Amino acid sequence: AQKVTQAQTEISVVEKEDVTLDCVYETRDTTYYLFWYKQPPSGELVFLIRRNSFDEQNEISGRYSWNFQKSTSSFNFTITASQVVDSAVYFCALSSEKWDGNKLVFGAGTILRVKS
C-alpha cells in the first residue's frame, strides 16, 4: 500500500521557536519521490522540496531543513526560528516511479500556527 502519514494534526509555537513536522510514508517501490508543500491561508499549494529515494542527504534551505531516513521511512521537515508567516498547512506527498502520470499521494497535512 502507498500511504503518507502526518500524525501531527496541529502544532502551535511561539515565534522564534524551532518546529519539526513529521512525515512517515509507506511504499514497496524502490524508486520513489517525496515532496513537501505549503498551503497558506490563500489556499494555493506552494512547492517546497522534492527528494528521491536514492538521496538520503539532508537538505537545508534558509530556515528550512529536511531529514530523510529510509530506515524509518520518514521525511521530516524542520523550521528554525519560526515566523508568523510560516503559519500554514504543510503537506507531505509521495510519488512512485511505477505510477502513471506523475501522481501524488498526500498526507492529511499538519496545521502550523506561529504566534507572535
Add this chain to the structure above:
Amino acid sequence: DGGITQSPKYLFRKEGQNVTLSCEQNLNHDAMYWYRQDPGQGLRLIYYSQIVNDFQKGDIAEGYSVSREKKESFPLTVTSAQKNPTAFYLCASSMTSGRFSEQYFGPGTRLTVT
C-alpha cells in the same frame, strides 16, 4: 506572469445542478490534474491528463467529468451524481518531460452545494 488560473474563487450551486470549474495554465505544461480537498484531509486525485485529448481517472472520479481539448485548459464538471460535492477543488500542472517533476497548483475554487 506564468501560472495557473482557477475561476471563480467561490462557487455556489443548488443540489442537482451540474457545475463546471475552470482551470487554465500558461506554463506550457503537458500534464494537468484535479484534486479535491476536504477539511482535515489531504488532497485526493480526481482526474489527470498527460496530453491533449487524453485523461485518466484518479482515486475519486465518480460523479466528475473532464475534458482536455487544449493544452492550456482542463475544466472539471461536478455532476449531480457526485454525492458530496461541497469541497475545495485544486487544479495543478506539471512538465512530463522530466520524470517526477513537481506539480504547480492554482489558487483553488471553493464549491458549496446546498
